[in-house]
Amino acid sequence: MKCPFRAHMERVSAATAATGVIAAAGALVSAENGAGADEYRLMLAALGNDLRQLHNIQSLERKIEAKRGMIDRYRDWLEGALAAESPAQDEIVTTMLVWSIDLAEWPLALNLARHALTHGLALPERYRRTPGTLIAEEVAEAGLQKDPTVDLATLQQVDALTDTADMPDEVRAKLKKAMGLAFKARADAFDADTDSDVAGGKGALIAAARTQLERALALDGRCGVKKLIEQLNRDAKKLASEKPE
DSSP states (O other): OOOHHHHHHHHHHHHHHTTTEEEETTEEEESSOHHHHHHHHHHHHHHHHHHHHHHTOOOHHHHHHHHHHHGGGGHHHHHHHHHOSSOOOOHHHHHHHHHHHHTTOHHHHHHHHHHHHHTTOOOOGGGOSOHHHHHHHHHHHHHHSSSOSSOHHHHHHHHHHTTTOOOOHHHHHHHHHHHHHHHHHHHHTOOTTTOTTSTTHHHHHHHHHHHHHHHHHHHOTTSSOHHHHHHHHHHHHHHHHHSOO
């Protein structure tokens, strides 16, 4: 376990370093604060070691489990970086953004995504996507799994965060499809006795699902939602016919 003093120093160093440290192609340039830069170098060295270990693991499942054990060493740094008043480019932050999505740590992922997008942080070159594209696509993929690992509220927050980001239409279609499926799942599981807090009831959930899936279809005609939309149309008609006169 990391000692409290060490954890505190990492938070302070991250907040300090983020105001005057620029990382580029693995080289660190300290504009003002040498202490923060030294701490950042140590964290980058630790990250380099972890990335080499991950590179030697072939199983995706085992990579995820390895990241789960590695990410803790960076949490105090992340806390400090998120608290910085004038954030600078930070490879620790952007790499942990990707890891937190991989690990489905959604509160952390959303905080880091908001930080990266607000302050224009770039991802390390190895990811080959813009932050908005990667965030939208990876979170969408989590929602498109047979057993989704992301909830509707998180999908909606990611949609709002990446709303103005430039990305391929196919990627945004994935996010809209994931949201549509999440709304549909809620509609399918709707219980009028326990879900009274849903404004508009089941009909509103069906309508929301259809809106998202129709948007996905408009963005990408091959995204595989046509039959889902047809099903929702049937569900809406059935629901309307069941309403008492």
